[in-house]
Amino acid sequence: xxxxxxxxxxxxxxxxxxxxxxxxxxxxxxxxxxxxxxxxxxxxxxxxxxxxxxxxxxxxxxxxxxxxxxxxxxxxxxxxxxxxxxxxxxxxxxxxxxxxxxxxxxxxxxxxxxxxxxxxxxxxxxxxxxxxxxxxxxxxxxxxxxxxxxxxxxxxxxxxxxxxxxxxxxxxxxxxxxxxxxxxxxxxxxxxxxxxxxxxxxxxxxxxxxxxxxxxxxxxxxxxxxxxxxxxxxxxxxxxxxxxxxxxxxxxxxxxxxxxxxxxxxxxxxxxxxxx
DNA sequence: AAAACATGCAACCGCGAATTC
DNA sequence: TGAATTCGCGGTTGCATGTTT
Numbered sequence: 400x401x402x403x404x405x406x407x408x409x410x411x412x413x414x415x416x417x418x419x420x421x422x423x424x425x426x427x428x429x430x431x432x433x434x435x436x437x438x439x440x441x442x443x444x445x446x447x448x449x450x451x452x453x454x455x456x457x458x459x460x461x462x463x464x465x466x467x468x469x470x471x472x473x474x475x476x477x478x479x480x481x482x483x484x485x486x487x488x489x490x491x492x493x494x495x496x497x498x499x500x501x502x503x504x505x506x507x508x509x510x511x512x513x514x515x516x517x518x519x520x521x522x523x524x525x526x527x528x529x530x531x532x533x534x535x536x537x538x539x540x541x542x543x544x545x546x547x548x549x550x551x552x553x554x555x556x557x558x559x560x561x562x563x564x565x566x567x568x569x570x571x572x573x574x575x576x577x578x579x580x581x582x583x584x585x586x587x588x589x590x591x592x593x594x595x596x597x598x599x600x601x602x603x604x605x606x607x608x609x610x611x612x613x614x615x616x617x618x619x620x621x622x623x624x625x626x627x628x629x630x631x632x633x634x635x636x637x638x639x640x641x642x643x644x645x646x647x648x649x650x651x652x653x654x655x656x657x658x659x660x661x662x663x664x665x666x667x668x669x670x671x672x673x674x675x
Numbered sequence: 676a677a678a679a680c681a682t683g684c685a686a687c688c689g690c691g692a693a694t695t696c
Numbered sequence: 697t698g699a700a701t702t703c704g705c706g707g708t709t710g711c712a713t714g715t716t717t
Binding site for chain 3: 414415434435436437449450453457486487488489500501504508
Binding site: 413414415416450451454455458459501502505506508509510 | 682683684685686687688
């Protein structure tokens with residue numbers, strides 16, 4: 400259907416935000432909460448489009464935002480998560496409390512690509528840039544062909560790619576046995592959370608959704624972690640499971656771990672990090 | 676000292692997904 | 697059920713600042 404750009408209206412300001420605008424936006428959101436971005440500028444007396452307000456709030460004004468000085472630990476985590484998730488910055492940001500997707504994206508584009516290249520690692524594939532002498536297996540060739548034929552990444556293709564990467568990683572070290580990859584069968588429990596909900600928003604507890612299954616599930620959400628196709632992960636474990644967002648056939652392998660055991664997440668996440 | 680070039684990052688844009696009506 | 701609207705994401709742009717020539 401298409402819409403005209405929301406900032407195209409005559410009279411709306413663009414470009415860098417002034418201190419006055421920041422204050423007006425912050426005060427309004429503190430009093431009225433986030434959301435309703437479309438009507439927010441008018442109600443807050445700002446000559447900005449809603450999109451611009453949302454962006455400013457999410458990336459700059461929101462409480463708890465950390466700016467600059469990305470630590471070595473954070474950098475390592477970004478690289479590892481990027482290896483697993485690709486350019487899905489919001490998901491990566493969800494694992495780095497206080498960091499925004501925009502900041503991580505910028506950091507990746509300005510620092511990490513360079514750094515990885517200098518280390519001889521292809522930032523896209525996370526593999527060595529050095530020419531390989533080892534031959535690919537038939538399966539790897541097939542998967543590689545399948546994953547490069549189209550631009551859009553369907554669930555199936557992501558699965559294949561990750562399986563492929565996993566196999567290749569294992570082939571780099573002949574002493575390590577091939578790791579079986581479990582493809583989690585997501586359980587769609589609640590629509591209260593989208594697949595892009597952040598770690599922070601989920602750890603704060605329940606949502607405002609009415610009772611029933613959704614609320615029960617929401618109450619049990621312990622945390623949020625991309626447990627995508629983790630090798631040696633048994634997601635059928637009775638103690639925890641996954642909540643996928645969106646249509647099941649669109650499930651991207653990233654979701655909430657829910658459990659009645661509040662310590663479960665730490666356990667799962669420790670295992671997860673070891674596998675990265 | 677100044678012009679040219681490089682870098683970093685805030686902000687914008689277009690699109691698809693989700694939600695509302 | 698489907699059109700309209702809103703939201704959120706990732707890619708990209710453009711400007712401010714720093715560095716080199």
